[in-house]
Amino acid sequence: xxxxxxxxxxxxxxxxxxxxxxxxxxxxxxxxxxxxxxxxxxxxxxxxxxxxxxxxxxxxxxxxxxxxxxxxxxxxxxxxxxxxxxxxxxxxxxxxxxxxxxxxxxxxxxxxxx
Amino acid sequence: xxxxxxxxxxxxxxxxxxxxxxxxxxxxxxxxxxxxxxxxxxxxxxxxxxxxxxxxxxxxxxxxxxxxxxxxxxxxxxxxxxxxxxxxxxxxxxxxxxxxxxxxxxx
Numbered sequence: 001x002x003x004x005x006x007x008x009x010x011x012x013x014x015x016x017x018x019x020x021x022x023x024x025x026x027x028x029x030x031x032x033x034x035x036x037x038x039x040x041x042x043x044x045x046x047x048x049x050x051x052x053x054x055x056x057x058x059x060x061x062x063x064x065x066x067x068x069x070x071x072x073x074x075x076x077x078x079x080x081x082x083x084x085x086x087x088x089x090x091x092x093x094x095x096x097x098x099x100x101x102x103x104x105x106x107x108x109x110x111x112x113x114x
Numbered sequence: 115x116x117x118x119x120x121x122x123x124x125x126x127x128x129x130x131x132x133x134x135x136x137x138x139x140x141x142x143x144x145x146x147x148x149x150x151x152x153x154x155x156x157x158x159x160x161x162x163x164x165x166x167x168x169x170x171x172x173x174x175x176x177x178x179x180x181x182x183x184x185x186x187x188x189x190x191x192x193x194x195x196x197x198x199x200x201x202x203x204x205x206x207x208x209x210x211x212x213x214x215x216x217x218x219x220x221x
Binding site for chain 2: 035042043045048058100104106
């Protein structure tokens with residue numbers, strides 16, 4: 001079956017532009033996570049959804065970052081007024097149930113801010 | 115919040131040797147510890163996980179041990195092969211990842 005799908009795979013934007021990154025989780029997966037991965041580092045937690053409810057957004061680095069999952073399936077991570085330090089790979093993961101379950105990751109979106 | 119430290123950052127072994135990667139965590143309430151393998155430019159993939167009610171778990175050449183008292187857990191890969199070369203990440207719960215270990219297995 002299909003895995004977690006992220007689009008676009010690559011995104012180049014000028015500083016100050018807004019960007020939107022999409023995640024299609026595995027069908028039926030309750031939990032959805034967003035991470036930011038800088039080069040040579042581990043994934044850093046951004047936010048977590050259980051169905052459509054955003055249960056934890058403590059990792060979002062500033063109010064320029066916003067995530068939603070309105071119907072409990074597809075999720076979008078939006079970054080407003082992008083800055084160079086936003087350049088990273090943004091990973092999405094989903095899991096079948098809530099609470100400490102194996103995650104399935106997407107290939108990520110590599111965001112470059114010029 | 116939780117703090118996960120991972121060592122070493124790089125590890126080079128000869129094919130057939132064993133490799134050990136160690137992680138420590140700070141939150142005694144953590145009870146789920148997955149390990150992921152990430153090849154260059156690819157997605158992290160779960161290779162093994164352990165929950166706090168067991169001390170060791172094995173899957174073929176891979177094993178993980180957990181010491182809850184000391185709050186550390188380790189990944190052991192035996193009979194390493196060149197295709198084991200990748201970056202390995204530990205995690206405490208779904209949210210907190212270590213900084214990664216780049217494993218290089220020399221043929």
